Amino acid sequence: MNVLEKIVNNVNSFSKSERKVADVILANPQITIHSSIAALAKMADVSEPTVNRFCRRLDTKGFPDFKLHLAQSLANGTPYVNRHVEEEDGPEAYTAKIFESTMAALDTARTRVDINTINRAVDVLTQAKKISFFGLGASASVAHDAQNKFFRFNVPVVCFDDIVMQRMSAINSAEGDVVVCISHTGRTKNLCDIAAIARENDATVIGITSYESPLAKECTLVLSLDVPEDTDMYMPMASRVAQLVLIDILATGFTLRRGSKFRENLKKVKDSLRGSRFEKKDLAN
Amino acid sequence: MNVLEKIVNNVNSFSKSERKVADVILANPQITIHSSIAALAKMADVSEPTVNRFCRRLDTKGFPDFKLHLAQSLANGTPYVNRHVEEEDGPEAYTAKIFESTMAALDTARTRVDINTINRAVDVLTQAKKISFFGLGASASVAHDAQNKFFRFNVPVVCFDDIVMQRMSAINSAEGDVVVCISHTGRTKNLCDIAAIARENDATVIGITSYESPLAKECTLVLSLDVPEDTDMYMPMASRVAQLVLIDILATGFTLRRGSKFRENLKKVKDSLRGSRFEKKDLAN
DNA sequence: CGCATTCTGTAATTTAATTACAAGATCTTC
DNA sequence: GAAGATCTTGTAATTAAATTACAGAATGCG
The missing domain is CATH 1.10.10.10 (Winged helix-like DNA-binding domain superfamily/Winged helix DNA-binding domain)
Structure with missing residues (x-):
């Protein structure tokens, strides 16, 4: 105390x-x-x-x-607090507030996320024949990021932000395939359809979405973060950062599961970028 | 500290x-x-x-x-001091570590970012005739996200992750246009070229990149975060989250600069999504 | 009012932390 | 590769801090 x-x-x-x-x-x-x-x-x-x-x-x-x-x-006494940006805030104020509320959101997400589900998701992903990431709108960029990460693992991975492509891809999925549907609210109708279709075709569907949302009901595994979102700005901000961190966690779990030999593979991918760069090593873009 | x-x-x-x-x-x-x-x-x-x-x-x-x-x-609340993920880490350990290192990275970024430059960047963006976001690899998803945000503002905004498209777009840029180049290392040759071309055509080039990198030298304005990246994993993680938060900050600054009337516009965009959703309001995807 | 109990301060003691100094290791330079 | 210089490290002495023991006040109760 x-x-x-x-x-x-x-x-x-x-x-x-x-x-x-x-x-x-x-x-x-x-x-x-x-x-x-x-x-x-x-x-x-x-x-x-x-x-x-x-x-x-x-x-x-x-x-x-x-x-x-x-x-x-x-x-x-003063942990990260979720502070709301206000009309009259100057650059220092809103910059500080956004950093802090994002950190506060991550702090919340950390406590709410279910480790067990993460572990099972990693399990499923390591055994996948093919991995698909689907997201629409703001979640599309999260899906792209996920693709970029998992692509490095030399696993068949696709990512679509186009409903038609998602639909076709979902219909063609089969047992052993993993479909990851990303949606903060979990109420985007089209994405719920995709999840349902993928499941009907025996794919494992992982939802990165809100717990008990319509999308969550269609998924085999639900990774919910339930981060409080500052809706004043009418833009998804903190929630999407939390989703990205979750992707990082899944990707990390994946590499750890695959063992040290696999890590060399990653190094190769990283090194392959060297040619497109000015001197010095390092991988990020 | x-x-x-x-x-x-x-x-x-x-x-x-x-x-x-x-x-x-x-x-x-x-x-x-x-x-x-x-x-x-x-x-x-x-x-x-x-x-x-x-x-x-x-x-x-x-x-x-x-x-x-x-x-x-x-x-x-920092039980994991050594935030680097290790071979033998279990799901709890690596999950906690990734959350913590991301938060630590944001904390560092917050102190390192230059408020003045942010303010000038917001200035430039609010006055832009057209805004372009360019990124490659992992930074491409950041560019996409930025597009998604600024698109809501009803400003001409484009985003390319294709070198050829970027190049054409850069050549066609003119005074009053703003080109935002995103690259953590700032050493991606192609992106440096793009920045140079855009500048030659009188566009204002904002770099979200490392300070004193080759890319930074080509930019009118450099927003550097200089977040320490855990290179053990051979993947950009924390750096990219920091970039996204920076995008949030720029977008927020943009809306604040535009005033309250503009906020209604955002609400309209948000409301427009309602049709694609299952009941309840909320905007994120 | 006087005894008992509790509270509080002084001084002594103990414990912990710091400084001064010297020996040892490591690194340079010829 | 040896001599000098510099940086590290440990031992012993010193100083500072905290705790204990004890005794004198204060307060409460019969």
Whole structure:
């Protein structure tokens, strides 16, 4: 439990001097963690042992241990918060807000994602005869990114952002094929159809979508992130970043499953890009 | 800055004994904060002053101060210090690591990005007669995403991931046109050519790329993120997420600059998607 | 009012951390 | 490849910090 809260809660059970200590600490927590017991005693106008007793009362081993707990409480105080961009925000403000809300979204996604499902998805992907990534609109770029990643693995992989192509591809799918449908809301009708068609043709369908959405119902495996989206901007932002990170995770799981020998393959792909580049190594585009 | 990251980043500048200390701390951060300098010295099999020197090298006042910083780092929820995915990592481990390293990358990007340049880029984009997004390989999906965003603004926007199309498009550009070239390394020859051609034809070229890269030299405006990329995986991951967030920022800046009336336009675009969806509102795909 | 209990401070003690210094290792340069 | 220089590292001494023991106040209760 947070030490600061603990102090506030127990404030009544303190003695007069202990209360003086509590007040000083609550007023200057940042200063406290960088003070010695002597300095703090002076600030609170009490003796050093009183400070020490105060710390013990809060179930810490002593003053240094108390400072440690206090430091942690302070650090926990301001995690990533989802801050909304407002009309009058200047460049510093909206830049900071977007970075922070994206990080907040990833933080949420991290706790909500189901590791088990990830593991099963990786299983399915490593054994796939063919992998297809389908997405529409904003999710199309996520699908493209996924293709770019899995393509490096030298696995048959396709990606379509065209409904007709998706449909044809889905109809031609067969057992052992994996179809990954990407949609934040999971309510895009066309994509639900695609998922249904693929399933009817015995493909395994992985949905990167919202839990309990119409699309989710059509899938064999659902990877849901349920990231809070700032709808003020009328654009998908954080949700799509979370989807990309999920793709990274699946791709990483894939390479790990394939073992170290496989990694050499990746290096070859990376090295192949060298010719198109100006000196120096490195792979990203 | 996070002490744990600092240790990981500076691991090369450490001496042999200091490195032993670093290893022990990274392996047992929780134990470290509850140990005395003597205990830690013993664990690392070095002398106490060595531990002290190690702490000083990390810009802390000494061992107790170092423990305070470490406690705060741990409180922020970073159990996986070594964020690099390793061969033997299970699904929980690599999932957590990828989320964390992506968040860390965004945190770095946030501090490194130049707000002034962002502001100028937004300026240029709002006044553009036409906007083009060009990227190759992994950056192509970022370009697609950017197109999807800016397309909603009802501005002439194109996006090509084909060198020939990019080239033709660049040659046809004119004053008032804005070309955005996306490349993490900034060393993709073809894209450098495109940037040069666009500039020769009086277009404004914005580079989302590494600072001081060949591509950066060809650009009117350079938006560099300089995110550390984990090259172990031979795939661009964190860098590309940072690029996307940058696109979000530019798009947000764009809408804010255009004022509230413009926002209604966005709502219209969003609403137009409703027909393709199953009940409920919301826009993302 | 006086005894008992709790609280608080002084001083002593212990423990921990830091500094000073010297020996050892490593790296250069001739 | 040896001599000098520089950088590392450990031992021992010193200093600083925290804790304990104890005693004197304060407060509460009969």
